[in-house]
Amino acid sequence: MTRIGIIGGGNIGEALLSGILGDGADPKSIIVADPTTERLEQLKDQYGVVTTEDSAEAADGSDFVFIAVKPDIVPIALQDITDTVDLNGDETVVVSLAAGVTNKAMESVLPAGTPVVRVMPNTPMLVGKGASALAGGRFAEKNHVEAVQDLMSATGTVVIVKEKDIDAVTAISGSGPAYYFMVTEAMIDAGVNLGLPRVLAEQLAVATAEGAATMMAKGQSEDGGDDPVTLRTKVSSPGGTTSAATRTLDEEGLRTAFYRAMQACKDRSIELGKSD
Ligand SMILES: NC(=O)c1ccc[n+]([C@@H]2O[C@H](COP(=O)([O-])OP(=O)(O)OC[C@H]3O[C@@H](n4cnc5c(N)ncnc54)[C@H](OP(=O)(O)O)[C@@H]3O)[C@@H](O)[C@H]2O)c1
Structure with missing residues (x-):
């Protein structure tokens, strides 16, 4: 045993x-x-x-x-x-x-x-x-x-x-939950700004996060499913609402923000490791 x-x-x-x-x-x-x-x-x-x-x-x-x-x-x-x-x-x-x-x-x-x-x-x-x-x-x-x-x-x-990759791991999965919480929080605030009651905005944003995460996890499972890029393109019909939103996110620098945020996280992790 x-x-x-x-x-x-x-x-x-x-x-x-x-x-x-x-x-x-x-x-x-x-x-x-x-x-x-x-x-x-x-x-x-x-x-x-x-x-x-x-x-x-x-x-x-x-x-x-x-x-x-x-x-x-x-x-x-x-x-x-x-x-x-x-x-x-x-x-x-x-x-x-x-x-x-x-x-x-x-x-x-x-x-x-x-x-x-x-x-x-x-x-x-x-x-x-x-x-x-x-x-x-x-x-x-x-x-x-x-x-x-x-x-x-x-x-x-x-x-x-x-072990040399642990600082990068910290940037993606170690600190990663906080990024998803922050994105959800931003969606709730934006929903309220669009006129929805906060409770309803929170319920919908959290359920959407869970649903999206479950679909992405299916893509990693043995049963198979789509990867995140395919999942996003499948919900983006030409000239449609989702495409209007994702274009705006790109124009506002979402991807650049993630590159920079995760680099900052990795750098901080290296700095903390040096204090051993
Ligand atoms: N929480 C997270 O989500 C998370 C995520 C990733 C990694 N971690 C890592 O996991 C570790 C534990 O985090 P945690 O959130 O579980 O902390 P925690 O809830 O504070 O648990 C630590 C426990 O260790 C006890 N303890 C203190 N000194 C001890 C000793 N000398 N011998 C045995 N036990 C002792 C503490 O007792 P007292 O409270 O009485 O001091 C407490 O019950 C941390 O190093 C953290 O970096 C945590």
Whole structure:
């Protein structure tokens, strides 16, 4: 039985454990460490997982230890488990879900030779629709990285990338949900400006986002469907209403705004990574 330790029982720790359990894992194979007793009680009651206030206990004998604490707490959390990981031998894969913490930074705290994997998740993971990218460290073998991919696939789409691409990944999927929220917010405001009540504008804009996302996701599925470009051209009849709108978006620089915004995001991600 694969034993999993989760350090940090907050939003992401819970999203992870709920995904893994939803995939059929035994709750008794998951042990969560968090400093807050009430939080641990809540996770134990709701999911039946084992809980502890001692991170070393969560790492003891675990095949995978997921670090799901805030980025500035990661070095402390790693320090708490390092002796135990050493005693486990090279059997434990340490996986960080914290934004901006590099594999090199993790390797510098953990015992020499520890396989580490860095994950760039995104917030839709909280509803099982995440888009995560994984990159293995120096000592992570292909089978380690694939095993993490397999475990995390219960939380949504999971791809394996080179660590050098993580900053670009941050710009597309890590920060991406915020772009969609902002576009939806702009559509709601524009709908209100056109005379619709806000509640109605919100209902229609959100349902449209969900419908469009579902159609695009179908294009990625094994069943097949259209890619985003085809989907857009299919709803743009010659000289029609949609074409009038998309032409205006192009004239107003929508694409340029995305090129520039995502470059700014990547640049910021590189800058934050340098503070390791
Ligand atoms: N939230 C997101 O949507 C999202 C998306 C992508 C990536 N991430 C990454 O995921 C990580 C976790 O984010 P989150 O939103 O889940 O944060 P969170 O809700 O604050 O959860 C962190 C948990 O870790 C606990 N903790 C603090 N110090 C600890 C320690 N030394 N040992 C064990 N547990 C400790 C915290 O307890 P206390 O509250 O009592 O301090 C809290 O319960 C972050 O690094 C973030 O970059 C989050």
